[in-house]
Amino acid sequence: MLNPHFITVSDCLRNQFSLVRTRSVTLSEPLSEEDCCVQAMPDASPIKWHLAHTTWFFETFILEKFETDFQAHDPAFRVLYNSYYNGVGDKHPRAQRGMLTRPSLAEVLAYRTNVDDRVQALLAKHDLFSPHSKELAMLVELGLQHEQQHQELMMTDLKYLLSLNPLKPAYSGEALEPALTPPAIAWLEFDAGVVEIGHASDSFCFDNELPKHRQFVEKFSLASRLVTNGEYLEFVKAGGYQEPTLWLSEGWDWVRTERLGHPLYWHPALSASPDEKHTTWLEFTLHGLLPLDLHRPVTHLSFFEAEAYARWVGARLPTESEWEHAACKVDMIPGNLVPNLHPEPSTNHAALTDTFGVAWQWTTSSYAPYPGYVSAEGAIGEYNGKFMVNQYVLRGSSCATPTGHARATYRNFFPSTARWQFTGIRLAK
Template sequence: MSAFADDLQSAYRRVRGRTVALSEPLTDEDCCVQSMPDASPVKWHLAHTTWFFETFILERFEKDFRSYHPAYRVLFNSYYNGIGEKHPRPQRGMLTRPSLGDVRAYRRNVDERIALLMSGKEEHDEIARLLEMGLHHEQQHQELILTDVKHLLSLNPLLPAYSSTSLPNTSYEEPMAWRAYDAGVVEIGHAGDVFCFDNELPRHRQFLEPFSLGSRLISNGEYLAFVEDGGYAEPGLWLSEGWDWAQANRVAQPIYWRQGDDGWQEFTLHGLQPLDRHRPVTHVSCFEADAYARWSGARLPTEFEWEHAATGASDFGHGSFHPSAHIGSRDTELTQLFGECWQWTASSYAPYPGYRAEAGAIGEYNGKFMCNQYVLRGSSCATPPGHARTTYRNFFPAYARWQFSGIRLAK
């Protein structure tokens, strides 16, 4: 077995084990409930990430393949029309069967079969490529498990904590500064041999006008000033669709903020906490981020401005790296680029010049969502270590705010 194959087996065990570990603080009931159509039950995440390996690898490469359960092909298909029928997304929480125990047995079965496939004498580049993609796909779902669980627990009147540990003391707020960048043609997109998703390709040239980028993220305290100044009641600060969204949903503060007798509080994965005004504001929609930027006399950066600044702020190049290795290290003018919260940009999620999706169902992974979405850059506190890079393009609709999304300003 090659060193690469050995590394891939180790990565497979590590990533798959972390997903299961994320579910361990939860009850069986926690894992089965769906809090809204945009979220999924933890049980479904555990099954779908397993379905990915069974469908795209075992079904294609395993000798004498037999599905673990024929119905799972439909139940745990997310959006791959090329695979076939799908269980309706808003009804994932109705799947009381299979049980959580059955899903865990499904994971063990597929893991054993994948291990057997990887231990085969014949190496296959396509298997390795799909395995690596499947692991990065599973890391995306690890982040979704945390964001979806947080939304679910926030709806419980008991306000239960996901984690019994204390909220990490990472709160700090340095004075805001502006880093200026000259106009010019820059290289955007992934380069090198390490993994990336197809939406990060191809690398291409982009012209940027002169701009400045805020040195850090906007804090809770700064956003609270916007709230208390009546920012949610001033239509001139909002995009038309954002104003309609805020009015229709009676949005008046970030989704997890609450005002009580003792002042402002915020629901976290560690339970309800007093609002820490020095932490970055999180869980705001693109509509809210854009309105705040306009209120403050600034704007949101484009994804190209963000990438150009982030690439120049580190020596990590375009590969994956642990976000905490960068924060507060080599360039003190730009902090909180990674590991705190995803940062909304003003860029619509669109293909790069020359982009081509893969053939077949696997090509549905990114390209077909390049409509009515906005790009976020960086990574969040829920992003698995090693999953972040300067060229990573996250994307969500402008109204989405259950993700760990925040604000960095530009001028």
């Protein structure tokens, strides 16, 4: 599941464990118990479930394996909070996670405390020379990376939930300043050649980033920044959602079936002026319902919408090889969970901006194994490999990605119709 390098079980790992686990609870603190229990759609999960499932991961894959006198905190949790690990056993139906009014939020938080204390005790007694230290540390790091993925999901799932409330409540009361006018898109050219793709260093990576391998790319150009709300609004105004020639066949069928005419979270409203009847636009954000900021990167687009827009402007989406080759030449821009929680365009005037920490960027690459890919043995091997079908790769990271979680080789993936994540557009030619 990650690189087989040696990781010392140390105070550093214990501190990181505490920081990541605390952050998940902190993210839930502005919410009511009702907020934490509701499931807005089958693809999303309740906040309470996220808090419990990430705890289940540590209990199932670490405590059960390494505790000499292991006893489950509650045997029923093994089924309730199993997500998709068939090798572990039965699972509660995904679409019915919002029905779990019990255990209560307080019981889930007590579950977290119990497992946290036991993991910390386990780490404290394993020294550098313990034969299990390497495997233990690798699994703990995997569990922390897994929890950071769920921290991002907590925010995107919550945003979808709050958007369904007619009160349009805000998660964050922090004021959101208008974005600065971005520079015009510049086209950055990259020569054809053989490039190396995939993770190679001793730092953490998921197994789907391995192995490092060579691929040939033709000469291509990549847009210097992401597409903005204002630019995408021109596509909407031009009737882009009504023009079948811009859409892939399956995408056009989806648009017509769902009766779509604009991005998720956009809300058209008539002008208040009686003499000037025109449409103004609002956008639901984690800061509440706000006027659409034309200068911010457009987000919450499906692959179909991103691909149609690219076709409309005479461009295309990049392949993941092109994206990674270009991104390896820029500095990492860390993500920021709080307080922004909204795409913040980079003020960095480097040639390639908004690469990380703004919006996930669709590619035309189907999610498939790299040449030589080998999944881990046992249930832990179900983490990535079995999802390598009918999905597209996204690269970069978003404004909801925890700091330190992103890297140039990271392969996110979603179905072509997914819109509730912070997904945007970087154009290529």
